[in-house]
């Protein structure tokens with residue numbers, strides 16, 4: 335019996351899941367744990383099979399043992415008991431295959447058909463490409479040539495980021511994929527769209543009379559989006575040194591979050607309506623066409639060696655597989671404008687970086703000061719109201735208002751009222767990959783990026799990348815464990831703003847009203 339008792343409506347149709355890149359990091363840390371959670375919650379019933387594909391040889395026993403290791407280490411559910419584990423693991427098979435070897439697909443087809451028969455799967459096939467992007471086109475072409483798309487039922491391609499390196503390469507990739515899969519069969523992953531609180535932005539905005547009437551340039555002075563990480567590039571130096579923060583986080587996660595904040599209410603809560611609104615935001619982004627404009631609005635930087643908790647941290651250029659003379663940015667911040675009626679004149683500040691002091695993803699919506707406030711000019715220093723959406727690792731929102739300090743005659747204090755979602759539901763809220771796999775198997779593409787979103791985002795990003803390539807602005811540095819270079823603070827200071835401390839940290843003057851224990 336599934337752990338989630340109310341599962342009928344949520345169950346995926348019988349599906350064969352193919353994980354290309356089955357021995358890789360993403361499969362190990364995210365995909366297998368996600369599949370196990372879905373199984374435990376009854377969102378996947380017994381009519382499924384998972385076929386792992388990669389080059390290195392693995393016996394079925396080895397593959398299932400890797401699988402168990404991955405789930406034990408990374409899944410939010412613990413393995414229940416041996417009987418349940420065996421029932422689950424029986425659905426997993428491994429096929430050693432070089433994705434360029436067409437003959438291998440013919441064998442894969444036979445293998446698949448046998449599994450489909452065994453588990454009563456009606457020919458629905460979901461191909462998840464957890465592979466280097468250079469391999470995406472060959473896989474899709476060989477799937478077709480090898481007869482893997484001949485089954486009854488649907489065929490879907492789930493594809494990891496990065497989707498291209500720039501607009502021309504993304505266009506090329508898209509054209510190649512379209513030779514095999516239609517747009518509606520392609521599910522481009524941006525795992526930030528699978529995060530609970532990113533999805534909640536829509537609800538907070540469109541289901542609350544508090545917020546939506548104020549959600550515009552009359553009432554909001556600026557928006558700040560921070561995606562900070564404490565880690566460096568870890569084992570991904572080779573990939574990262576080619577990509578950098580702008581392509582790794584900016585083109586996708588950051589712009590996607592911005593669209594969720596800035597979009598107009600969709601006419602219906604359907605995938606195409608929502609994605610139509612998101613792409614309109616991307617089209618309204620003010621492009622920085624000259625190096626001067628990029629220099630004025632964008633900061634890029636790279637971490638140097640630092641220290642945290644007495645531990646020495648290496649500089650970026652000392653990291654494994656990174657060019658010792660690399661000019662790749664590990665940090666960037668930008669001031670963006672959405673030039674439409676709602677947002678004219680409101681800066682959206684975004685920043686992301688590796689080796690920053692804390693791991694957090696947070697959106698701060700700063701409201702304008704009250705006009706002619708009777709308290710202004712007196713001894714009080716009023717702070718602007720804030721709505722803070724906490725995405726990661728803590729989930730929830732808080733709003734900061736000005737209120738009378740209890741027990742004083744007239745002292746006004748910033749007071750934060752917090753809805754801490756993760757305090758209520760714990761860390762058990764579904765992982766992004768669970769939702770996204772489940773959505774893809776159910777044919778719901780709402781939280782996947784459509785081609786026009788990807789292309790429009792690249793056309794904006796490419797101009798920044800071009801200016802950087804030409805040396806503008808210069809690459810700054812920041813010691814590992816700090817909040818980036820001074821230039822990032824200047825970016826806001828010139829508009830009269832400042833970055834709000836993340837997690838409400840360092841704000842001694844604020845009274846916190848937390849939910850009762």
Ligand SMILES: NC(=O)C1=CN([C@@H]2O[C@H](COP(=O)(O)OP(=O)(O)OC[C@H]3O[C@@H](n4cnc5c(N)ncnc54)[C@H](OP(=O)(O)O)[C@@H]3O)[C@@H](O)[C@H]2O)C=CC1
Nearest residue numbers: 355356357358359360388389390432433464465466494495
């Ligand atoms: N890891 C992460 O946290 C994230 C990863 N991604 C994206 O996911 C994708 C995969 O990343 P990740 O798992 O880290 O990469 P890894 O390098 O860890 O894994 C790559 C996988 O591809 C397989 N592979 C490589 N070449 C071939 C080939 N010719 N034929 C068949 N299989 C092949 C490898 O297996 P073998 O060597 O056995 O063939 C391995 O299973 C990338 O696009 C990455 O950008 C996106 C977000 C986060």
Ligand SMILES: O=C1O[C@H](COP(=O)(O)O)[C@@H](O)[C@H](O)[C@H]1O
Nearest residue numbers: 495525526563582583587695726
């Ligand atoms: O896509 C990526 O995201 C991770 C950060 O994801 P999070 O869910 O842990 O916030 C980042 O480390 C990685 O470089 C990037 O490719």
